[in-house]
Amino acid sequence: MQPTAIDALLQETRTFPPSEAFRQQANINDPTIYERAAQDFVAFWAQQAEQLLEWFEPWQTPLEWQPPYAKWFVGGKLNACHNCVDRHVRTWRRNKAALIWEGEPGDTRVLTYGDLHREVQQFASALKSLGVRKGDRVCIYMPMIPEAVIAMLACARIGAPHSVVFGGFSAEALADRINDAQAKALVTADGGWRRGNIVPLKRNADDALRHTPSIETVIVYQRIGGDYTVNMQDGRDHWWHDLTRDAPLTCPPEPMDSEDLLYLLYTSGSTGKPKGIMHTTGGYMTGVTLTAKWVFDLKDEDIYWCTADVGWVTGHSYIVYGPLSNGATCILYEGAPDYPDRDRFWAIVEKYRATILYTAPTAIRAFMKWGEQYPQKHDLSSLRLLGSVGEPINPEAWMWYHEHIGGGRCPIVDTWWQTETGAIMITPLPGITTTKPGSATRPFPGIAAAILNDQGQPVDANHGGYLVITQPWPSMTRGLWGDPERFVQTYWSKFEGRYFTGDGARQDDDGYFWLLGRVDDVINVSGHRLSTMEVESALVDHPAVAEAAVIGIHHEIKGQGVAAFVIVKEGYTADEALQNTLKQHVAQKIGAIARPDQIIFTAELPKTRSGKIMRRLLRDIAEGRALGDTTTLADPAVVQALKEKYEGQEE
Numbered sequence: 001m002q003p004t005a006i007d008a009l010l011q012e013t014r015t016f017p018p019s020e021a022f023r024q025q026a027n028i029n030d031p032t033i034y035e036r037a038a039q040d041f042v043a044f045w046a047q048q049a050e051q052l053l054e055w056f057e058p059w060q061t062p063l064e065w066q067p068p069y070a071k072w073f074v075g076g077k078l079n080a081c082h083n084c085v086d087r088h089v090r091t092w093r094r095n096k097a098a099l100i101w102e103g104e105p106g107d108t109r110v111l112t113y114g115d116l117h118r119e120v121q122q123f124a125s126a127l128k129s130l131g132v133r134k135g136d137r138v139c140i141y142m143p144m145i146p147e148a149v150i151a152m153l154a155c156a157r158i159g160a161p162h163s164v165v166f167g168g169f170s171a172e173a174l175a176d177r178i179n180d181a182q183a184k185a186l187v188t189a190d191g192g193w194r195r196g197n198i199v200p201l202k203r204n205a206d207d208a209l210r211h212t213p214s215i216e217t218v219i220v221y222q223r224i225g226g227d228y229t230v231n232m233q234d235g236r237d238h239w240w241h242d243l244t245r246d247a248p249l250t251c252p253p254e255p256m257d258s259e260d261l262l263y264l265l266y267t268s269g270s271t272g273k274p275k276g277i278m279h280t281t282g283g284y285m286t287g288v289t290l291t292a293k294w295v296f297d298l299k300d301e302d303i304y305w306c307t308a309d310v311g312w313v314t315g316h317s318y319i320v321y322g323p324l325s326n327g328a329t330c331i332l333y334e335g336a337p338d339y340p341d342r343d344r345f346w347a348i349v350e351k352y353r354a355t356i357l358y359t360a361p362t363a364i365r366a367f368m369k370w371g372e373q374y375p376q377k378h379d380l381s382s383l384r385l386l387g388s389v390g391e392p393i394n395p396e397a398w399m400w401y402h403e404h405i406g407g408g409r410c411p412i413v414d415t416w417w418q419t420e421t422g423a424i425m426i427t428p429l430p431g432i433t434t435t436k437p438g439s440a441t442r443p444f445p446g447i448a449a450a451i452l453n454d455q456g457q458p459v460d461a462n463h464g465g466y467l468v469i470t471q472p473w474p475s476m477t478r479g480l481w482g483d484p485e486r487f488v489q490t491y492w493s494k495f496e497g498r499y500f501t502g503d504g505a506r507q508d509d510d511g512y513f514w515l516l517g518r519v520d521d522v523i524n525v526s527g528h529r530l531s532t533m534e535v536e537s538a539l540v541d542h543p544a545v546a547e548a549a550v551i552g553i554h555h556e557i558k559g560q561g562v563a564a565f566v567i568v569k570e571g572y573t574a575d576e577a578l579q580n581t582l583k584q585h586v587a588q589k590i591g592a593i594a595r596p597d598q599i600i601f602t603a604e605l606p607k608t609r610s611g612k613i614m615r616r617l618l619r620d621i622a623e624g625r626a627l628g629d630t631t632t633l634a635d636p637a638v639v640q641a642l643k644e645k646y647e648g649q650e651e
């Protein structure tokens with residue numbers, strides 16, 4: 001855990017109670033909710049599930065818990081799409097905006113709940129006509145356009161679990177995910193816009209499709225069109241507009257069991273192989289609906305904007321399922337924050353009078369660096385609440401966000417959670433919690449967390465340890481697709497019966513949680529999870545590389561950057577050209593987010609006697625810290641040589 005991070009956290013001592021005005025109007029403002037929920041957490045969640053969702057059939061048992069296997073709302077029947085769309089069109093919300101979309105080039109569309117209802121049903125009918133059935137996996141590889149959301153909801157409607165793959169991932173990453181899920185259909189677009197360039201989604205998909213025998217059908221939405229043509233394979237590839245033109249306008253929602261799979265979402269772990277996180281229907285919908293309502297204080301009048309991509313869990317839970325289940329109006333933006341200029345986000349906030357903004361610390365740090373003149377050009381007075389997610393937010397960024405975006409008046413909710421947890425777990429409640437910049441504060445009502453040492457004992461206040469969740473919660477992952485052993489091994493073996501998050505944390509004297517980063521071989525680059533091994537595999541795949549060790553290093557904007565120590569094979573020259581080639585190679589193999597910031601050539605890697613690479617040492621070297629204890633090294637001279645070599649390169 002980085003001492004620099006802790007030092008920074010200790011510098012800011014101001015605290016921020018909710019204003020009386022905010023407190024008064026908040027969806028939840030009774031502080032006794034924490035104790036009430038803790039008294040009987042199962043009853044608490046059961047009551048929420050009943051009140052917040054529409055069930056076709058009631059459940060018999062709220063929770064069956066055989067650690068690590070949980071079943072929530074057992075026997076209940078519901079449909080996620082019905083809860084996000086159908087139930088709203090029966091009310092005045094039929095003509096309320098569900099999605100306000102802005103494309104990067106400036107084109108816009110508004111879809112009401114009524115529009116969404118129609119489009120989702122048409123697309124669901126189209127999927128059915130192509131032979132997609134309940135239980136079939138559908139892969140979605142899309143830009144940030146309304147059709148990404150429509151495709152997800154259509155899958156949920158017919159009970160076909162979706163597996164959304166972020167549009168920034170490479171062809172190979174896409175193929176791996178399709179194959180692991182054995183997806184039957186792929187939904188994609190000809191392309192998307194990013195910084196004025198076309199992201200060639202269909203061309204990437206074509207490369208992937210040469211290695212994905214399970215895919216029977218491909219549906220392509222025409223986002224770019226014009227002169228930009230893509231290859232369409234006869235019999236396999238269909239245009240979205242052709243399929244939906246005459247598709248039946250009604251397609252009733254499939255009654256799903258509470259524990260039926262809603263979706264798979266791949267994320268990185270500490271090995272090279274991404275894991276397919278499984279989320280089921282009833283518990284997940286309960287978790288995301290309640291947290292969206294309480295953490296973001298969502299009201300019918302709000303214009304809510306989560307800047308994540310639907311390819312990540314933040315997009316799943318807080319662009320799609322959570323907000324739409326609450327009947328909210330959501331902004332969806334396709335492109336980059338600095339295109340055409342660095343004020344794009346603030347122009348969007350002003351244009352649509354956004355009231356809630358949920359973004360990541362990496363973005364906030366970039367805005368800080370660009371300067372406050374960009375937000376100052378726009379009227380941001382509509383904002384009333386700000387959120388942060390993805391990585392620890394440094395107090396400096398928190399204060400900047402508070403002052404320059406929130407105008408000093410908006411509560412900030414720093415929300416800690418994971419793909420696996422499905423919903424927000426540690427967070428302020430904006431009408432209750434006094435916030436401290438840099439702290440995610442307290443577990444959400446009905447969630448119980450602890451910080452343990454290696455022996456599984458709770459650590460004292462102000463001591464770092466492992467963050468664990470000590471009781472089941474409705475939106476918890478039900479496992480890893482096709483790999484039950486890895487599920488038990490990764491999350492449930494370190495501390496019996498308790499969920500191991502992979503994060504370090506400490507609690508202060510007030511019981512507030514301070515997240516300290518990952519304690520495993522996962523690195524967090526701009527709020528995106530990468531496994532060091534995944535990047536290492538991509539590197540050794542290059543003919544010039546004999547061996548590689550990858551670590552996360554401190555990065556001013558991205559939180560963490562990627563540093564790779566590389567041993568070059570004989571016959572290759574370790575020069576700048578090769579560094580660039582290798583960076584490009586990794587970006588092409590995985591995606592741009594994995595592109596190493598630094599490639600450090602070395603003759604040897606520091607290893608323990610058992611042959612494990614000593615990453616801590618590499619980190620010390622890369623970040624220029626003094627060497628610690630090296631006695632477990634096979635050859636301590638290696639480290640000294642590496643350190644000198646590295647210091648030489650830095651100049």
Ligand code: WT7
Nearest residue numbers: 314389390391392414415416417418419515529
């Ligand atoms: C990891 C989960 C959850 C949506 C985005 C990332 C880190 C996430 C915070 C936060 C400190 C955070 C953790 C976690 N993380 N939010 N508010 N404060 N750290 O989802 O890709 O599954 O990554 O992101 O390290 O384990 P993810």
